[in-house]
Amino acid sequence: MYDSALVIATKGLNKADMASAYHNLGQIFRFKGDYARALDYYNKANVVAHEASDSTQIMWNYHDIGWMRISMKNYPEAIAHLEQGLALANAIQHTYATADITMHIGEAYWFMGKFDSSLFLSNKAYELFKPKRSDENMIHCLNQLGWVYESNVSMEGG
Numbered sequence: 037m038y039d040s041a042l043v044i045a046t047k048g049l050n051k052a053d054m055a056s057a058y059h060n061l062g063q064i065f066r067f068k069g070d071y072a073r074a075l076d077y078y079n080k081a082n083v084v085a086h087e088a089s090d091s092t093q094i095m096w097n098y099h100d101i102g103w104m105r106i107s108m109k110n111y112p113e114a115i116a117h118l119e120q121g122l123a124l125a126n127a128i129q130h131t132y133a134t135a136d137i138t139m140h141i142g143e144a145y146w147f148m149g150k151f152d153s154s155l156f157l158s159n160k161a162y163e164l165f166k167p168k169r170s171d172e173n174m175i176h177c178l179n180q181l182g183w184v185y186e187s188n189v190s191m192e193g194g
Contacts (some may be wrong), residue, residue: 051088055081059097066104074104095124099137102144111144118144135164139177146183155184 062077078101085093098121105114118141126132142157162177 049082054083055088055090055093055097057085059093059100059171062100066100066107070134071104071108076102082161084150084161086159091124092130095121095128095130095133097121098124098135099140102137103123103140106140106144106147109147111148114144115141131164132168132170134170135161135170136173138164139173139180141175146180146187149187151184151188154180 041115058077058081062074062081064074065071065077066074078097082094082097082101098117102114102116102118102121105111105117106116118137122134122137122141124130125137138157139161142154142161145151145157146154158177158180162174162181165173165177
C-alpha cells in the first residue's frame with residue numbers, strides 16, 4: 037500500500053505525501069529489523085520533507101531514526117538524531133512529540149549508564165505526558181524510572 041501511495045504521490049509531485057510514504061516504508065523495515073533499508077527510506081523521507089519544508093515530518097523522521105539507532109545500540113548517534121527532532125518539536129510547539137522524544141533520549145542515556153541524565157529526562161517526559169493523559173507513555177516513563185533506580189541500586193552494591 038505504501039509503495040502504491042509513493043507512486044501516486046510521485047506522479048503528482050506531492051512532496052509531503054512522498055515523505056510520508058517513504059517514512060512509512062522505513063517504519064515497516066525498522067519493525068522487521070532491516071535497519072539498513074529502514075535508514076535508506078528515512079533518509080529519503082528526510083530529503084523530500086526538507087524540500088517540502090514539512091517540519092513535522094522532518095521531526096518524526098529524526099525521532100524514528102533515533103529510535104532505530106537505540107535498537108542498533110548506537111546510543112550517541114541516537115541521541116544526536118533525537119535532539120534534532122526535539123529541537124523541531126519545541127520550535128513547532130508539539131508537546132506530545134517533545135515528551136516522546138525526551139522519553140527516548142532518557143532511554144538512550146539509561147543504556148549508556150548515564151543514570152542522572154536518564155532520571156532527569158524520564159521525569160521531564162512523564163510530567164509532559166501527564167496533562168495529555170497519555171497512559172501508555174506515562175507507564176513507559178515510570179518503567180524507565182524503575183530501570184534507573186534499579187541500576188543505581190545495583191551500581192551502589194545494594
